[in-house]
Structures are given as structure tokens and as C-alpha cells.
Amino acid sequence: MEDFPCHLIRCVLSPPNLTILTSSCRNFSIIAHIDHGKSTLADRSLTGTIDKKGKGNQQFLDKLKVERDRGITDENLTPHSMIHTYNGQRYLLNLIDTPGHVDFSWEVSRSLAACQGALLLVDATQGVQAQSLSVFHVAKDRGLEIVPILNKIDLPAAQPNLIAAQMHSTFDITPDPDPILRISAKTGLGVEAVLKAIIERVPPPQILSEGKGERGGEGRFKGFLFDSSYDRYRGVISLVSVQSGVLRKGDKIQSHHTRKRYDVIDLGIMSPEEVSTESLREGQVGYVTCNMKESSEAHIGDTLHRVGELVDPMPGFKPSKAMVYAGVFPVDSNDFPKLEESIKRLTLTDRSVTISRESSTALGQGCRLGFLGTLHMDVFRQRLEDEYDASIIVTAPTVPYKVVYKDKKEKFVSNPTDFPDVLDSSGKVKEVQEPIVTASIIVPEEYLGEMMDLCFTHRATAMDHRYLDSSGRILLTAVLPLSEIVTDFFDKLKSRSSGFASFDYEDAGYQASNLVKMSFLLNSKPVDALALIVHRSAEQEVGRLWVKKLHKVIPRQLFEVPIQAAVGNKIVARETLSAVRADVTAGLYGGHYERKLKHLNNQKESKKKMKRIGNVDLPQEAFFDILSTKNR
Numbered sequence: 166m167e168d169f170p171c172h173l174i175r176c177v178l179s180p181p182n183l184t185i186l187t188s189s190c191r192n193f194s195i196i197a198h199i200d201h202g203k204s205t206l207a208d209r210s211l212t213g214t215i216d217k218k219g220k221g222n223q224q225f226l227d228k229l230k231v232e233r234d235r236g237i238t239d240e241n242l243t244p245h246s247m248i249h250t251y252n253g254q255r256y257l258l259n260l261i262d263t264p265g266h267v268d269f270s271w272e273v274s275r276s277l278a279a280c281q282g283a284l285l286l287v288d289a290t291q292g293v294q295a296q297s298l299s300v301f302h303v304a305k306d307r308g309l310e311i312v313p314i315l316n317k318i319d320l321p322a323a324q325p326n327l328i329a330a331q332m333h334s335t336f337d338i339t340p341d342p343d344p345i346l347r348i349s350a351k352t353g354l355g356v357e358a359v360l361k362a363i364i365e366r367v368p369p370p371q372i373l374s375e376g377k378g379e380r381g382g383e384g385r386f387k388g389f390l391f392d393s394s395y396d397r398y399r400g401v402i403s404l405v406s407v408q409s410g411v412l413r414k415g416d417k418i419q420s421h422h423t424r425k426r427y428d429v430i431d432l433g434i435m436s437p438e439e440v441s442t443e444s445l446r447e448g449q450v451g452y453v454t455c456n457m458k459e460s461s462e463a464h465i466g467d468t469l470h471r472v473g474e475l476v477d478p479m480p481g482f483k484p485s486k487a488m489v490y491a492g493v494f495p496v497d498s499n500d501f502p503k504l505e506e507s508i509k510r511l512t513l514t515d516r517s518v519t520i521s522r523e524s525s526t527a528l529g530q531g532c533r534l535g536f537l538g539t540l541h542m543d544v545f546r547q548r549l550e551d552e553y554d555a556s557i558i559v560t561a562p563t564v565p566y567k568v569v570y571k572d573k574k575e576k577f578v579s580n581p582t583d584f585p586d587v588l589d590s591s592g593k594v595k596e597v598q599e600p601i602v603t604a605s606i607i608v609p610e611e612y613l614g615e616m617m618d619l620c621f622t623h624r625a626t627a628m629d630h631r632y633l634d635s636s637g638r639i640l641l642t643a644v645l646p647l648s649e650i651v652t653d654f655f656d657k658l659k660s661r662s663s664g665f666a667s668f669d670y671e672d673a674g675y676q677a678s679n680l681v682k683m684s685f686l687l688n689s690k691p692v693d694a695l696a697l698i699v700h701r702s703a704e705q706e707v708g709r710l711w712v713k714k715l716h717k718v719i720p721r722q723l724f725e726v727p728i729q730a731a732v733g734n735k736i737v738a739r740e741t742l743s744a745v746r747a748d749v750t751a752g753l754y755g756g757h758y759e760r761k762l763k764h765l766n767n768q769k770e771s772k773k774k775m776k777r778i779g780n781v782d783l784p785q786e787a788f789f790d791i792l793s794t795k796n797r
């Protein structure tokens with residue numbers, strides 16, 4: 166029998182001598198759109214009370230503006246454990262938090278991998294939003310038991326019947342008997358039924374009996390590392406879901422991925438604060454500290470085992486994949502060490518950001534950062550701006566393009582400077598592919614036209630829409646190139662729908678595309694830092710737009726400067742910056758007209774010469790104006 170003593174849970178939450186069967190463990194998460202009541206329900210169900218100061222409200226206030234605007238919840242995944250008695254039997258309920266946005270799909274799926282069920286929470290006044298829909302799909306694909314819940318039914322504006330119908334059709338729920346629970350997390354109405362549903366509907370963790378361990382009788386220890394955090398004094402704190410066996414203090418463990426070995430210093434459960442226990446057993450979810458110094462050593466999705474007791478690793482481990490890249494440079498290049506330090510400090514708590522150094526002739530030394538998505542980038546940028554108090558230049562985001570060669574080799578290119586020049590002339594390149602996403606937009610029907618138009622102008626394909634309910638809310642889906650949504654798509658979506666549209670997207674792989682590298686020439690000389698990758702159909706438009714922008718910010722020179730946008734050898738757009746006219750005849754009083762003409766002709770000649778050999782220096786401010794995403 167797989168019993169385990171819960172020494173410390175017992176002290177905090179339950180009577181002495183408590184033992185719990187693995188079959189009485191329930192690991193679940195709550196998936197919800199921002200403000201639909203996730204924290205309130207977690208507080209209410211796990212502690213039975215709501216902190217008067219309102220933990221939910223605290224989180225509400227702590228949230229970065231960008232997180233609120235874009236509709237995501239805190240990306241800190243902390244499990245909470247509690248004991249609940251039902252029908253005379255005690256159950257250990259582990260709530261594993263999940264980020265609400267699919268930018269973090271990798272984090273969503275890793276935290277869902279540690280669960281067997283998910284509470285799908287929908288606000289009865291707001292209805293289903295795009296974020297709830299995409300996280301729902303991830304949970305469904307993982308085969309989790311979904312418990313649909315309608316929250317905030319106490320509010321006068323609640324429309325429980327209408328929203329329930331919306332949930333039936335959107336989530337493909339059979340209405341008879343209706344599995345949707347109707348609750349008010351705030352007043353506590355119906356919350357008891359939620360706990361009952363977790364116990365009755367969510368299956369217990371499946372114990373994978375690996376070979377017997379050295380301790381005989383216990384299966385081999387196998388832990389799934391699904392999150393980690395960093396503490397200045399204790400190093401890396403890993404959150405682990407125990408798949409089989411037992412882990413105790415002092416055990417020697419090994420990472421399957423890195424093969425590095427560690428000594429377990431402390432372990433325990435989260436209830437909701439860390440509560441140290443003697444052991445973590447199969448079915449349990451808890452924290453482990455060992456002598457792991459760097460957060461980069463904790464690979465999310467990795468399998469941990471006891472040294473010398475090999476186990477089959479958990480399937481599907483893949484390191485996080487950056488989907489959006491941007492360069493970050495200090496405005497004053499002397500500040501680079503300080504900027505790098507701030508970035509490193511931030512990545513201690515957000516390991517999904519990739520960093521490499523980048524140097525640009527125009528902007529000096531900087532870092533190239535890779536993010537999971539656009540929102541992740543915006544959140545990181547805002548944190549960086551808060552942390553690092555000098556100005557930074559964040560270059561326009563790019564996505565990782567895939568260059569496929571005729572000899573079947575593939576190369577990922579995320580910096581336009583490395584993009585092949587003119588595909589046809591090299592002869593080696595077969596095609597270029599770009600990442601695409603499946604986008605979902607939920608919007609009232611009167612904005613459907615605007616939304617379709619927006620998608621069309623961003624190269625959408627496979628556009629489809631359907632009504633979610635009788636109140637006229639529509640789900641619009643489309644396949645869009647990721648590069649089209651990394652800049653200002655979200656802002657346009659919000660302004661063209663008067664703020665009513667909610668938007669989310671999922672990775673949909675790669676697709677061949679007619680992409681070209683656009684270079685910009687100042688006085689016929691290319692400026693590397695300005696190169697862009699654009700779709701062939703937009704080359705004229707983008708070229709014209711950019712030369713106009715450059716024309717505005719480049720200071721006039723003593724000679725005329727052509728500003729050109731080129732694709733290969735073809736100039737697609739041009740503006741001419743006129744010369745500053747120095748009045749060379751100003752000092753000539755009287756005299757013959759031909760004397761003046763001679764001076765003017767001399768000036769013309771020397772300007773021609775200057776133009777031939779002259780370099781146009783772009784001042785730092787001009788780069789700031791042009792490259793900064795804020796001005797795009």
C-alpha cells in the first residue's frame with residue numbers, strides 16, 4: 166500500500182497520525198481569463214476564507230500594466246496543498262497554478278503535465294474569452310479531466326444561462342446532465358461543490374511503477390521537474406511532481422537531461438507557504454532544494470532520479486523555444502555592463518528568456534534576447550525598464566525564419582543581417598519558411614468586418630468564424646504569420662474593436678513564404694542595423710514607409726543624400742535629403758556677377774566630390790527614433 170505520513174501538513178491543517186493513500190491525491194489547476202476569479206477561488210477553496218486585505222486584490226494591484234492590458238495572469242507557478250475531508254475520507258488536494266496566456270504555452274503545458282484535472286473558470290458577466298479557449302485546448306489535448314465552472318453568479322449583471330449555453334457550444338460540453346458548476350467564489354456559494362467535483366471527477370495520479378529501488382518495496386524515485394524559482398540564499402528551488410517512489414532529505418539525485426548530481430538539502434509541500442517534510446512520495450507535488458546554483462541547471466520538463474537508479478524519462482521534454490527576438494542596447498554605450506547585469510538578474514527568475522551578446526556598428530554593444538512570444542517580450546521589457554533606470558533601445562522584434570537549403574540542411578535566422586541576400590542568385594537556397602500561428606479572436610458581431618479586414622491586411626489565410634451564442638459573440642479563427650502579429654497587431658485589434666476583442670494564438674509550425682531581405686542605403690552605402698525581412702507583397706509599402714521615416718530623422722548634410730530601400734539590386738523606394746546650402750557668396754560685396762558664379766560653381770563641384778566619398782553618420786538619436794519599437 167502506498168501510504169505516506171504527512172507530518173507537517175498534519176500540524177498545519179489536520180489532526181495527528183494522518184496517512185493518505187496515493188489514490189486520495191488530486192492534482193489540478195485552475196484555468197481562467199484574467200479577473201475571472203482564479204485567485205479568489207483558490208483562496209476560498211484552499212483556505213476556506215478570503216484574506217481581508219484580499220490576496221486577490223493584492224495580486225491585482227501588483228500586476229504590471231502590460232500584463233493587465235494583455236490579459237495574462239501571474240506567471241509564477243506555485244502549487245498549494247490542502248487536506249479536505251469528504252465522505253469520512255481525507256484527500257490531499259494539490260492546486261498547481263497555470264499562466265493564463267498561451268504565450269507561455271510551454272509553461273502552461275508543463276504545469277498541466279503535473280495535473281490530472283483542470284477547473285475551467287468563466288466569469289458569468291463576461292463570458293468565454295480567447296485566452297480561456299486556448300488554454301482549454303492545451304488542457305484537453307493533455308487528456309485532463311475538465312471541470313467547467315461559472316463564477317460570479319452573485320453579480321446582478323450575471324447571465325448564467327446565456328454564458329452556460331456559450332460554454333456548452335465553445336467547449337463542446339454535453340448539457341444533459343449539465344456538468345457546469347455555478348458558484349460565487351467571493352461569497353462562497355457553491356464552492357463546496359467544487360471540492361466535491363475535484364474529488365469525484367478528477368482521477369488520482371497514475372503511479373508508474375518503475376523497478377524497485379535500493380530501499381526495497383518502494384518504486385524507484387522519479388520526479389518531474391515542472392517549475393523552479395531562485396532564492397539568493399538557498400539557490401534554485403525546484404517544483405517537482407513525484408511520479409513514483411519516495412524522495413528524502415539527504416538523498417543523492419541526478420538530472421536525466423544534464424546528468425549532473427545533487428544532494429537533497431530540503432523538501433516539502435506548499436501549504437500555501439513552504440512546509441518542510443521528511444519525504445515526498447508518489448502522487449505528491451512539492452519543492453526540493455539541493456545544491457543547484459544556477460537556474461539554468463533546472464530544465465523544465467526534466468526528469469530527476471536517484472543516483473544509480475535509472476528510470477525512463479518523462480516523455481516530451483524539450484527545452485523552451487524562443488519565438489520572438491529583439492536586440493536591447495543602452496542609449497549610452499558606456500552603460501552596457503550595467504544593462505547586461507540587469508538583464509542577467511531578471512533572467513534568474515525568468516529562465517525562458519534566451520540571451521546572447523550582439524554588437525552593431527550603429528548601436529554598439531548590446532544583447533539579443535529571445536522570448537516565448539510578444540507578450541512575454543513586452544512584460545520583460547517593462548520589468549527591465551523598471552529595474553534598469555536608464556533608457557534602452559529595443560529593436561523591432563523579429564521571428565526565427567527557417568532557411569531550407571537544396572541539400573536539405575536547415576538554418577534558423579532571427580537576425581536580418583544573416584538572412585540570405587537574393588535567394589535566386591545563390592542557387593543553394595531551396596526556400597525560406599516563416600513561423601505561423603492559429604489565431605483566435607472573440608468579438609461582438611458588429612466588429613466582425615473590422616476584424617476580418619485587420620486579419621486580411623496581415624496576410625491571414627484559412628479564416629473562419631462561428632457564433633458562440635445567441636447574444637452575437639463571434640469566434641474568428643485564422644492562420645497568420647507570426648511576424649505579422651509581433652509589432653502592433655494587438656493594439657490595432659483593441660482600437661478597431663473599441664477594446665471588445667480578446668485575442669490569443671497558438672503555434673502552428675512553419676510555412677514556405679516569399680520573403681526578402683530589405684536593405685537601406687544612405688548615399689548608396691548600406692546600413693546593416695536597418696536591414697529588415699519583409700514579405701515580397703509588402704516590399705513597396707514597407708520600403709516607402711521606412712525611407713520616409715529616415716528622411717525625417719537624418720540631419721541634412723553639406724551634400725545631397727539619397728535614401729534608398731533596396732531588395733537585392735532593385736531599389737524599391739527613394740527619398741532625397743537636400744543639401745544644406747552654405748551661402749558662399751555672402752562675403753562678396755560688389756564686383757562682377759561672374760565672380761559670384763565662379764564661387765557657386767566651385768561649391769557645386771566640391772559638393773559632388775563630397776557626395777562621392779562622403780559618409781553619412783547617423784546620430785544615435787536617429788537610430789533611437791527609427792529602431793525603437795515605440796515609434797513603429
Ligand SMILES: Nc1nc2c(ncn2[C@@H]2O[C@H](COP(=O)(O)OP(=O)(O)OP(=O)(O)O)[C@@H](O)[C@H]2O)c(=O)[nH]1
Pocket residue numbers: 197198199200201202203204205206221222224225228237238239316317318319320348349350351352
Ligand atoms: N462579485 C463577485 N466578485 C468576484 C467573484 N470572484 C472574484 N471576484 C472579484 O473579481 C476580481 C478578480 O478576481 P481575482 O480572483 O483576482 O481574479 P483572477 O482571475 O485571479 O485575476 P488575476 O489574479 O488578476 O489573474 C476581484 O475583485 C474579486 O474580488 C465572485 O464570485 N463574485
